[in-house]
Amino acid sequence: MTVWSWLRLAVCLWLLRKAFRLARWLPLLAVAIAAWPVTIVAAAGYIAAWLRGWPPARLYRTAVGFLPFTALWLGLEWDRQGSWTGIGPAVAGAWGRGWSDRNVPGETRAFLLVSLAAIPAGLALAGLAWSWRNYAVNSGIGGWLASAPVTFDARQWKRQVRAATGRCAAPGSVPLLARGGRIPVGGTIRAIGHRWHPVFGVPYTACARHMVVVGATGSGKTNLMMRLWAGWFTAALAAAHAGRGRPPLLVVLDCKGGRDARVKADRTRRLLYAAGPGGWRSGPTRPGCPYGSCRRPTWPSCSTR
């Protein structure tokens, strides 16, 4: 055997191996093309999760959030057609029209007709694919280089920080106090061992327990504490007015001091008065109001009850 013929044999074997590998993906590709509305949603969901650094759970939750609309649509279709059996052919017909009307309005119409089924299915698929990608890279079975898990994690971290920063900057997304007496702290970058929420919040009752804030110099510890104080004071005051618990008492001792201590103290005072007692409006005092005898204007709820 000459070197040339050996080389040709090796190249042919390599091409055959690659062809077999590709052939394994062909049925999947055919299914992806056939179910194009689902594929489009799945691709969009996957890219969004990748760009924003979302955990797969966010895609699953969004898919579940769509299910009531799907159920409503199924109910309306059932009501219109009088049976469940007609819904499948109706969806298949809408999908088929997308193949026959090969223009933008026709395909848009077909997509919209099947969207209430395609969106949850696509998002769930995107969640599965994104979950698999994370698992594959982190476990070392995906990626070209040995450093792939580290590079992937560092890039995802950057994207997650960018997304969390954007969330904090969006007006109203991180209010002083959220529903259920939770104090929003800021956009969540990453949650480990806990359920991921776009905005991390602590229940105001947690502030009455021991708490430690750890961070590098200038990382925002004091600002965070000011936010927690204001949120806690507002929530505790509202609870006291609702007859749940005693009126709040907040004593702050600045043991660090420093040049900016007075500026920070002044900012804290202004924030607390704006959020808590200073936010009161004058009005008739509710009987039993813990602040009934104080000289400050009354809490808004006093004027309404």
Ligand SMILES: Nc1ncnc2c1ncn2[C@@H]1O[C@H](COP(=O)(O)OP(=O)(O)OP(=O)(O)O)[C@@H](O)[C@H]1O
């Ligand atoms: N959530 C935030 N968004 C934007 N800027 C912030 C945020 N929190 C703090 N900062 C800014 O970061 C700087 C430092 O904040 P802060 O004084 O709270 O940090 P610190 O950790 O208490 O610092 P030190 O260790 O010196 O006490 C301030 O200029 C503040 O305005």
Ligand SMILES: [Mg+2]
């Ligand atoms: Mg500080």
